[in-house]
Amino acid sequence: MPATAKQLAETIATVPSLPAVLSRLTNAIDDPRSSLRRIEAIVQEDSALAGRLLCLANSAYFGYPARVDNLSRAITLVGWRQLRDLTIATSVIDTFRGLAPSQVTTESFWKHSVACGLVARILATWRRESNLEQYFVAGLLHDIGRLVLYVKFPDDMSKVLGVARSSGKLLYQSEAEHLGFDHAAVGGELLKRWNLPAHIHAGVEFHHAPQRAGAHKQMAAAVHIADILVNGIVCGSSGERYVPSLCIEAWQSLDLPPSIVDKTLDLLERQLADALSVFLEDVG
Amino acid sequence: MAGMILAEDAVCLNGRVLLRSGATLTEQHLKIFRTWGLTEADIAGAVGTTVTESLPDDADPELVERERKSINERFRHVDAGHGMISALMRWALAHAIETAKNASDR
Numbered sequence: 001m002p003a004t005a006k007q008l009a010e011t012i013a014t015v016p017s018l019p020a021v022l023s024r025l026t027n028a029i030d031d032p033r034s035s036l037r038r039i040e041a042i043v044q045e046d047s048a049l050a051g052r053l054l055c056l057a058n059s060a061y062f063g064y065p066a067r068v069d070n071l072s073r074a075i076t077l078v079g080w081r082q083l084r085d086l087t088i089a090t091s092v093i094d095t096f097r098g099l100a101p102s103q104v105t106t107e108s109f110w111k112h113s114v115a116c117g118l119v120a121r122i123l124a125t126w127r128r129e130s131n132l133e134q135y136f137v138a139g140l141l142h143d144i145g146r147l148v149l150y151v152k153f154p155d156d157m158s159k160v161l162g163v164a165r166s167s168g169k170l171l172y173q174s175e176a177e178h179l180g181f182d183h184a185a186v187g188g189e190l191l192k193r194w195n196l197p198a199h200i201h202a203g204v205e206f207h208h209a210p211q212r213a214g215a216h217k218q219m220a221a222a223v224h225i226a227d228i229l230v231n232g233i234v235c236g237s238s239g240e241r242y243v244p245s246l247c248i249e250a251w252q253s254l255d256l257p258p259s260i261v262d263k264t265l266d267l268l269e270r271q272l273a274d275a276l277s278v279f280l281e282d283v284g
Numbered sequence: 285m286a287g288m289i290l291a292e293d294a295v296c297l298n299g300r301v302l303l304r305s306g307a308t309l310t311e312q313h314l315k316i317f318r319t320w321g322l323t324e325a326d327i328a329g330a331v332g333t334t335v336t337e338s339l340p341d342d343a344d345p346e347l348v349e350r351e352r353k354s355i356n357e358r359f360r361h362v363d364a365g366h367g368m369i370s371a372l373m374r375w376a377l378a379h380a381i382e383t384a385k386n387a388s389d390r
Contacts, residue, residue, distance in 0.1 A: 233375065242361050245361045258371045265375050
């Protein structure tokens with residue numbers, strides 16, 4: 001049983017790294033001398049990424065009025081930094097999609113993840129945040145640690161699931177009791193190891209304890225609330241049967257009225273099918 | 285509903301004022317509000333009144349009871365009295381009933 005932080009770190013060290021296109025793209029975006037043509041060339045090299053980006057630009061996710069039919073236009077519309085964040089999303093999904101845990105179906109896991117990403121992004125829209133795609137990525141990856149735990153420690157996790165079910169406890173609390181840490185810690189560590197932006201890994205690490213996220217409180221709060229909404233309507237599942245407990249402080253920090261719940265979930269319904277097909281189906 | 289009086293200016297998400305306080309709402313106003321994505325307004329004599337209603341009235345009471353029970357179980361770790369949570373529970377209930385209805389219609 002992986003009872004210590006050290007073993008946790010060793011576990012994470014065996015997780016594959018992200019595709020090279022991501023680091024090339026990040027370097028190019030951070031380089032002030034980069035041109036649109038250079039960015040386009042990097043995206044073009046990865047045909048799956050290029051295809052996804054075009055699909056996304058034409059989907060309800062962005063809701064642009066006119067058809068976007070070429071890559072450079074898609075990149076311009078989406079924006080460079082947002083492009084990097086979306087590349088993180090597709091890279092992680094491609095790296096992990098092959099994993100098939102026995103405790104939950106892959107379909108259900110990713111549906112929960114994509115829905116949570118969309119809701120975090122919608123909440124950020126209401127708050128007029130500028131880095132919307134970071135919210136999507138943090139929501140999308142919030143339970144990635146659980147996927148790692150399912151695959152690396154199937155027996156322990158089956159036991160944890162059984163205990164949570166029979167005792168009526170929340171799954172992340174059972175994880176902490178039996179493993180010594182929970183999936184949020186695993187996810188946070190993994191994302192740090194991948195050098196993802198601090199905003200994103202903090203959003204993942206503190207999604208069950210947003211009051212501890214310090215400078216990243218808003219992000220953690222958005223993911224926290226998104227997780228509650230998505231569990232509340234049972235849109236896919238990462239194994240949790242209950243709605244996770246609410247941190248009232250996090251809800252207050254978003255400064256949104258309760259009526260936002262209806263609007264957010266209605267929007268989620270409109271965006272979910274498109275987003276699932278763009279991120280999870282093969283595009284040529 | 286038409287005939288109500290606005291207590292506060294009706295402002296849509298981009299900050300544009302659609303209607304000043306004191307105006308009496310007409311069906312035409314409500315249509316314009318919806319077009320601009322405005323779903324609620326402050327009405328004289330009420331707080332946070334919702335303009336659009338979503339709960340179906342013709343649902344099978346047995347089904348509603350069953351869904352309500354399963355929702356209560358799912359929400360056992362949160363306070364149903366919290367405004368955001370109760371809004372979520374209402375949406376989940378309405379949605380579950382609609383899904384069940386669509387499934388039986390097929």
